[in-house]
Amino acid sequence: NAGVTQTPKFQVLKTGQSMTLQCAQDMNHEYMSWYRQDPGMGLRLIHYSVGAGITDQGEVPNGYNVSRSTTEDFPLRLLSAAPSQTSVYFCASTRGGEQYFGPGTRLTVT
């Protein structure tokens, strides 16, 4: 049982580039979320999904897209990277209030 996995662990992008952060879980959880964490701050919700085919915006959705074609996978796409998107990104899946986080992707946009 791998739990929640994220790839890549580290990424450097130039301003304007696009990329996809991958997230997968093998716990058959319906709820999945993406957060970003900036230095010294808490987690901020970007997008979430309540099941395959259903997604919705969180607190800071601008500049990001998500899709949920399967229960297992919930990729996050950066459309045109900006320096303000430099952060650590965490994916999570949820069961009954218990949230399980992936190891994170550390993204730097130059």
Place this chain on the structure above:
Amino acid sequence: DAKTTQPPSMDCAEGRAANLPCNHSTISGNEYVYWYRQIHSQGPQYIIHGLKNNETNEMASLIITEDRKSSTLILPHATLRDTAVYYCIVRVNRNFGNEKLTFGTGTRLTIIP
């Protein structure tokens, strides 16, 4: 959701029990107490949660006072790997998928060899 108050930092000797307090004096009757921790550069890790009864799992014990206004997370035999920031969160027990998870500033626990 009720707010929580935690000490900013604590030290504990390796092998001893670490007792982390949390005050939540405005907790509502349907709100649970959750504990998470975040080891440096890693994703937050769920530890335990409870409503009013004491709870224990393989990681920790949670003691909630009878009036539910405070709680204590107990790590029975702290190891160096328990060094982390510990967050006490008070929430209604529902899926967090569509709600911001507010971690606050937590308690930075340092386990001393």
